Amino acid sequence: MAKNNKLGFDPLAWMHGGADAGNSDSASDDVVDVGESHPLGLNVKLLEDSFNALAPQAEVLVARFYEELFAAYPQVIPLFENTEPAQQQKKLLAALKLVIANLRNTDALANALTTLGERHHGYGALPAHYPAVAKTLMGVMAELAGDLWTVEVNDAWSDALNVVAKVMLKAY
Numbered sequence: 001m002a003k004n005n006k007l008g009f010d011p012l013a014w015m016h017g018g019a020d021a022g023n024s025d026s027a028s029d030d031v032v033d034v035g036e037s038h039p040l041g042l043n044v045k046l047l048e049d050s051f052n053a054l055a056p057q058a059e060v061l062v063a064r065f066y067e068e069l070f071a072a073y074p075q076v077i078p079l080f081e082n083t084e085p086a087q088q089q090k091k092l093l094a095a096l097k098l099v100i101a102n103l104r105n106t107d108a109l110a111n112a113l114t115t116l117g118e119r120h121h122g123y124g125a126l127p128a129h130y131p132a133v134a135k136t137l138m139g140v141m142a143e144l145a146g147d148l149w150t151v152e153v154n155d156a157w158s159d160a161l162n163v164v165a166k167v168m169l170k171a172y
Contacts, residue, residue: 040163043156044103050145050153051100057144062089064143069136076132079124099164110167117171127172130165137161 038044054061066085070077080088095116102109138157142149 038103039106040159042103042160042163043152046153046156047103047160048100050141050148050156051096053148054141054144058093059089061140061144062092064140065089065092065137068140069133072136073129073132076129079129099160103160113164113167114171117168120168121172127169130169134158134161134165 063085066080066089083091098112099109102112138154138161141157142154145153
């Protein structure tokens with residue numbers, strides 16, 4: 001598949017370019033311009049703006065996320081036995097920042113998410129855990145965002161977390 005082909009129905013089509021995918025003479029070829037539509041159909045500006053609005057509450061967000069995740073899905077608790085809660089919360093926040101920071105650079109995002117997927121596979125995360133994580137994260141974000149959490153913001157995060165899950169699971 002040529003590097004500049006438009007995505008079809010496969011949201012991961014941009015990853016199937018083979019060994020040369022992402023390699024070009026100009027690094028700017030891999031970066032999504034602000035005025036372009038995102039190759040994955042993501043609403044980058046809305047994701048960035050909503051994340052920035054939540055940033056002052058970031059530590060509360062990640063702490064609440066794990067409280068809610070463990071309450072709603074106690075079967076995932078054993079996956080976290082070898083980590084300290086504060087350390088795990090920092091890792092989640094770092095991962096969220098990494099995704100937001102790389103939304104405009106899909107090659108970097110794909111590489112980072114592939115690495116995260118490999119790690120999570122090693123931790124014993126199952127494909128069924130990904131929807132639980134997305135639902136919990138979006139619920140806590142909505143709770144903290146209040147009136148700022150619109151249908152459009154919800155849809156943008158749902159789309160983004162679906163892409164994140166697909167790329168991470170592809171690494172399994």
